[in-house]
Amino acid sequence: GRSGPEALAELGAVAAALGASVGATRIVTDAGWAPYERQIGTTGVVVDPDLYVAFGVSGAAQHTGGLGAPRHVVSVNTDASCPMTALADLGIVTDARALLTELARRLEAGDA
Ligand SMILES: Cc1cc2nc3c(=O)[nH]c(=O)nc-3n(C[C@H](O)[C@H](O)[C@H](O)COP(=O)(O)OP(=O)(O)OC[C@H]3O[C@@H](n4cnc5c(N)ncnc54)[C@H](O)[C@@H]3O)c2cc1C
Numbered sequence: 001g002r003s004g005p006e007a008l009a010e011l012g013a014v015a016a017a018l019g020a021s022v023g024a025t026r027i028v029t030d031a032g033w034a035p036y037e038r039q040i041g042t043t044g045v046v047v048d049p050d051l052y053v054a055f056g057v058s059g060a061a062q063h064t065g066g067l068g069a070p071r072h073v074v075s076v077n078t079d080a081s082c083p084m085t086a087l088a089d090l091g092i093v094t095d096a097r098a099l100l101t102e103l104a105r106r107l108e109a110g111d112a
Helices: 003-018 026-030 096-109
Strands: 051-055 072-076 090-092
Touching (some): 003 096, 051 096
Parallel strands (some): 072 090
16 A cells, blocks of 8 residues: 555655664565665565664564664564564654654654
């Protein structure tokens, strides 16, 4: 549907405002919502960020295998017991799409 591209556009805006870059899982690149060079994982690229924020990422080994050794990991997921949240420093159990929209709103308002 249209929600994927819209979410990725919003993610890009939030990332730009924070000085971050956008990565994706294979689900996202296979859907065509992000280019393959943005896929993090064993069949994608390897990153090694200071902070990794996972919006609705389950944390499959093929994905986390591309994460390097991030200093901080935040996982936003409706499933508190998913592997991504299990390895995170901070787990936020909420709707990732709604949180992203709220982040975008606050960053645009300049009151972040
Ligand atoms: C040989 C092989 C190589 C692979 N290589 C890679 C690779 O390089 N990179 C890669 O990423 N994957 C790779 N995969 C795929 C990998 O195994 C996983 O299928 C993939 O990483 C899962 O992506 P995902 O977390 O986006 O999706 P899913 O596994 O579908 O997880 C979605 C997550 O979002 C959560 N969620 C759903 N709705 C919401 C919501 N509204 N708010 C918050 N959370 C929500 C769910 O609880 C779940 O945790 C490979 C697989 C194989 C077999």
